[in-house]
Amino acid sequence: MKISSISSLKSICINQPAPKDRFWTPDIGIVESIKIEFGTKDSPYLQLTCFGFTVTSDVLSLTTACEMNLYRFPFDIQSCNITLQSTAHSVDELVMNSLYDSVWLTEESKQTFQAQGEWELLSINMTSSNNSMLWSVKNQLVYQITIKRRPLLYLVNFMLPIFFFLVLDVASFCIDSSGSDKLSFKVTLLLSISVMLLILNDTLPSTADKIPLIGVYCSVIFSLIGISILETILVNFMMARGAKKRSVETTAAVTGRDDCVRDQQNPPDSVRDQNEEQCRTLDRLKQILTECQAATRQNPREKTSLCWTRVARIIDVTFHFLYVITITVFLSVLGKVWGLY
Numbered sequence: 001m002k003i004s005s006i007s008s009l010k011s012i013c014i015n016q017p018a019p020k021d022r023f024w025t026p027d028i029g030i031v032e033s034i035k036i037e038f039g040t041k042d043s044p045y046l047q048l049t050c051f052g053f054t055v056t057s058d059v060l061s062l063t064t065a066c067e068m069n070l071y072r073f074p075f076d077i078q079s080c081n082i083t084l085q086s087t088a089h090s091v092d093e094l095v096m097n098s099l100y101d102s103v104w105l106t107e108e109s110k111q112t113f114q115a116q117g118e119w120e121l122l123s124i125n126m127t128s129s130n131n132s133m134l135w136s137v138k139n140q141l142v143y144q145i146t147i148k149r150r151p152l153l154y155l156v157n158f159m160l161p162i163f164f165f166l167v168l169d170v171a172s173f174c175i176d177s178s179g180s181d182k183l184s185f186k187v188t189l190l191l192s193i194s195v196m197l198l199i200l201n202d203t204l205p206s207t208a209d210k211i212p213l214i215g216v217y218c219s220v221i222f223s224l225i226g227i228s229i230l231e232t233i234l235v236n237f238m239m240a241r242g243a244k245k246r247s248v249e250t251t252a253a254v255t256g257r258d259d260c261v262r263d264q265q266n267p268p269d270s271v272r273d274q275n276e277e278q279c280r281t282l283d284r285l286k287q288i289l290t291e292c293q294a295a296t297r298q299n300p301r302e303k304t305s306l307c308w309t310r311v312a313r314i315i316d317v318t319f320h321f322l323y324v325i326t327i328t329v330f331l332s333v334l335g336k337v338w339g340l341y
Helices: 002-012 102-112 152-174 181-199 213-265 269-296 300-338
Strands: 016-019 028-030 039-042 045-048 058-061 077-086 119-132 137-149
Touching: 102 119, 152 181, 152 213, 152 300, 181 213, 213 300
Parallel strands: none
Antiparallel strands: 016 045, 028 077, 039 058, 077 137, 119 137
């Protein structure tokens, strides 16, 4: 008797398919949807279980609106909600609950999640709440989907090249400031960054709330290289000013010596020997006098030219030191805000 009852129970508890149009289906919609028509793929049948459940599955192609915070782009983490709610039934008539927990749903969703490699699924959390309206209270089932952007594409194609340009600008301080090669090199770096910003303008997201950190990163590096160019122009101007004063002094000294030589080369033949001996004596005296004057004091023009050159070198070294410190502090603060370390 017991064996026959158990076998009959097993035969009754087998899941049976049934036409879906013969059963009541609740009208459940998605609040965040921005399309009226959905691309669905549903089965015309459902399954009846011996526990009193009806099981049906639908495949839904959904387009939703999600507010994104792009302040930490491309190292941003976004959270989007999918809210299920009935449009006709109140909380007294329809209550929605999830069949699985968040851990199981997250693990299963990671295996089927596809986002062309740019996004990574972190978690899916579920909450059930009641939404109060003017005429009724409706039950809601909210799925919070948290995704993280993979920054490798933007890091390799955008951020690292601009950082290398900044490193080249720091290394350009080793170039001699007396020539124009250093200034030309810095201007080329600035133009290269400008061209890259124009090319990658469509890649960067646009936002109206606040400037993303990647915009701050590009703007500050562009400004630092621009300030470095201004400092190079100032140093070159001071070096050229000092060199000009030294060249004027050297030209005057050479002119005076040539006059003396011309006076010595055109005396009469009768007194040539006597003048040569006197010139030798005078040359020795002048040499001794010049050495004494150089030991005691310097020419005011020479002092001025050396002052311009010395100030230019001091400015260049000081700016290089402050430039490196500013870059280090800026990148450290930006990395902490970005969450890199």
